[in-house]
Amino acid sequence: MINLISDTVTLPGEKMKQFMMQAPLGDDVFAADPTVNELQRYAADLFGMEAALFCPSGTMTNQIAIKVHTQPLDELICDHYSHVYQYETGGFAFHSGISVKLIQGQHGKITAQQIETAIQPTADWLPRTSLVVLENTCNKGGGSIYTLDEIKPIKALCDSRGLALHLDGARLFNALVETKESTVEYGQIFDSISICLSKGLGAPVGSLLLGTKDFIREARRFRKVMGGGMRQAGLLAAAGLFALQNQVERLKIDNDRAKAYGSILSERPFVKEVLPVQSNIVIFELNERGSADKFLKKLENNRILASAFGPETIRFVLHLDISTEMHQRIIEILKTIDF
Ligand SMILES: *Cc1c(COP(=O)(O)O)cnc(C)c1O
Numbered sequence: 001m002i003n004l005i006s007d008t009v010t011l012p013g014e015k016m017k018q019f020m021m022q023a024p025l026g027d028d029v030f031a032a033d034p035t036v037n038e039l040q041r042y043a044a045d046l047f048g049m050e051a052a053l054f055c056p057s058g059t060m061t062n063q064i065a066i067k068v069h070t071q072p073l074d075e076l077i078c079d080h081y082s083h084v085y086q087y088e089t090g091g092f093a094f095h096s097g098i099s100v101k102l103i104q105g106q107h108g109k110i111t112a113q114q115i116e117t118a119i120q121p122t123a124d125w126l127p128r129t130s131l132v133v134l135e136n137t138c139n140k141g142g143g144s145i146y147t148l149d150e151i152k153p154i155k156a157l158c159d160s161r162g163l164a165l166h167l168d169g170a171r172l173f174n175a176l177v178e179t180k181e182s183t184v185e186y187g188q189i190f191d192s193i194s195i196c197l198s199k200g201l202g203a204p205v206g207s208l209l210l211g212t213k214d215f216i217r218e219a220r221r222f223r224k225v226m227g228g229g230m231r232q233a234g235l236l237a238a239a240g241l242f243a244l245q246n247q248v249e250r251l252k253i254d255n256d257r258a259k260a261y262g263s264i265l266s267e268r269p270f271v272k273e274v275l276p277v278q279s280n281i282v283i284f285e286l287n288e289r290g291s292a293d294k295f296l297k298k299l300e301n302n303r304i305l306a307s308a309f310g311p312e313t314i315r316f317v318l319h320l321d322i323s324t325e326m327h328q329r330i331i332e333i334l335k336t337i338d339f
Helices: 014-021 034-046 058-069 091-096 112-118 148-161 172-179 183-189 213-225 234-246 251-267 292-301 324-336
Strands: 051-055 074-079 099-103 128-135 164-169 192-196 207-211 271-274 281-286 307-310 313-317
Touching: 014 234, 034 051, 034 207, 034 234, 051 058, 051 213, 051 234, 058 091, 058 128, 058 164, 058 192, 058 207, 058 213, 091 099, 099 112, 112 148, 128 148, 148 164, 148 183, 164 183, 172 192, 172 251, 207 213, 251 271, 251 281, 251 324, 292 307, 292 313
Parallel strands: 074 099, 074 128, 128 164, 164 192
Antiparallel strands: 051 207, 192 207, 271 281, 281 313, 307 313
């Protein structure tokens, strides 16, 4: 089976597993796991930020960031496609007691102008806007990419209005291998950044939250209360370190393959629309109403697994467990499948 359901399905390779088995371990709740500390240091330095925190998931790093940046009765601004709104079980309300102001952006991307109009005026009866969350790449937007030129005006607005700016960078490296922008510039712009190690980077578990020392000190408390204080977590952190040191550059391969599938699909008569492919995600809509499940069955008969993203919408996600042969087979099938 060829699995295009998500880039979270990757399995750790032999070298990664060996690296994990050799990692020096300790108790990370006491900040005494040398491998967790090394990963956190490595990531913080990579982004030129003061500190980092290793967490079990990207949902947790996002939720902790929201919690630290806000007070109850505050409001955060994000695109209506955002993961923090769509796929984190409404955690912003549960953990932080805040509301959310949604913007209808372009493929999950919002502008400074849109944000400015979404900021609440000051009144007793209005929530207080305190945080903006951007997502790069944006999953539901078809893996769309922000460039720094688009982000800088948002940063300037946040500064002038006293808003915190958080980046859900679950797949940030898929963007950076395209734009060639630097991690350090990202570190300078955002108050906090979340990156996933368990997506295209190929680690089995884990995400990192980056920020100032004070921010991360607070974040540690919320990680603990959410039950995310792990003990000999260095075993997992080692996989993350291996991924960051060895598996970033190859993300370009995933992006290129996704683009190839996108252009084949856009020529096929059963496809109504392919969202612009900018990274490792391909989202496309079928012509026939309600036919996503039927199309998935057809793919499955050809030994390809993918997921429905709506009644007529299919998502492919590329990742490092797709071999060259599998890639060739996918191309073959997309070119010839009749539907
Ligand atoms: C996957 C993902 C996350 C975090 O997901 P977890 O499964 O909790 O690690 C956050 N944001 C985006 C955009 C994602 O794709």
